[in-house]
Amino acid sequence: MATSEPMDPEAAFAQLARIKLGETDLDGVLGTIAGLARQAVPGADEVSVTLVRDRKAQTAASTGDLALYLDEVQYALGSGPCLHAAATAGAMVLSRIATETRWPQWTARASELGAGSSLSIGLPVQERTTGALNVYSTAPEAFDDSAVQVAESFAAYAAVALANAHLYDTTTTLAEQMRAAMEHRAVIEQAKGIIMAERRCTADEAFRILAGLSQDTNRKLRDVAAALVAQASRRS
Template identity: 65%
Template sequence: MIDQEPLDPTEAFAELGRIKLNETDLDHVLGRIAELAKRTIPGADEVSVTLIPGKGPRTAAFTGELALALDERQYEIGAGPCLEAATTTATVSIPDLTREERWPDYRSLALDSGVHSALSVGLPVDQTVTGALNIYATKPDAFDDDAALMAQTFSGYAAVALANAHLYDVTATLAQHMQAAMESRAVIEQAKGIIMGDRHCTADEAFKILSKLSQDTNRKLRDVAEALVANAARGRG
């Protein structure tokens, strides 16, 4: 179980900086950001992280089901503090939901759930992904000026950690795709060589034969090539 004792901000910032991207993944970084924020920002009862990639908003991490439910309600109606903060990368504060006139659907759910204060701070990740750190409290006026400043400072550190994790994740995925492409090319070249030897044809003719076999059998070119190479290896054995 994660220690929920309050955490000194300096320790939280240091921990964000100590995250080793080669030993974790993006989901773990997001979860750690939410956990540290809950322990660091005064007045926080629940915390979530909203991300808005190209496919629309999602809650990428949360410390409790209450935060998740409030986030998802905002996504359903297409409006709310977390969406505004994420799209504008600004800070949106709701000191007391009983006095809040914006977003009535969200307001009703929040009050019915026992939430009376909310604070969302924008998290710029990169040019294609934005997000927000969402902090919820059961008490009204839970976030004073110091708490809001702490949330903004924390979000600055979190944005750097998140941007680095996102970049690392994208780079690792690209490297995996490149490796797979290189492996595909290698096995296709092997298959072409086998066909050239059997049919006494050129490399272009061998590729056309391989492509036609792929189309006729409705299988990927790499799969056809791998099967041909495997059959040839068994034949040599």
């Protein structure tokens, strides 16, 4: 059910702005967005966040099972208000789901589950990723013009927070990949040095020997190098 005392939208916006990306991950940001929207949008019973990447949609965060199921029915059908909002970056208001003529398969199932009205706002996240903030109510006509305005303003703040989190997550992943690559390179160089010392060969010849061992044993080059370095350490 909707909260009896909705959060002041300005307080919700302020909380979004205070998210510290170094202290949470993308999932944490998504969960915060859904939770704050449920408190801030008048009439909201449940909220979810849909992300669409490469035409594949998923519910990245939800405040309850009803929102999650209403999203997943749309994904299975390939159409619905949240997918339309994500594709158009617009707002989709269904005041009375029971009498809505668009997406008849989804509205029929949503009505059976007790959904009375819904509101979806598009979230432009990143070049290849779009999304939607989905607000559901068990009551018909739950979202008046004021509620829609609050949801649109909230979505604008949320899109910025989400885009920043997505960028931070991507940058952090890239940094970790670069760090791992440098570590692998260092191990390979160590292994080459060991081979050069033992066989009195050049660096190129040592690398060819490593590559040959990798191919013969069907193991990754870095794993062969790491095993050689570990073996040399034990001998010393």
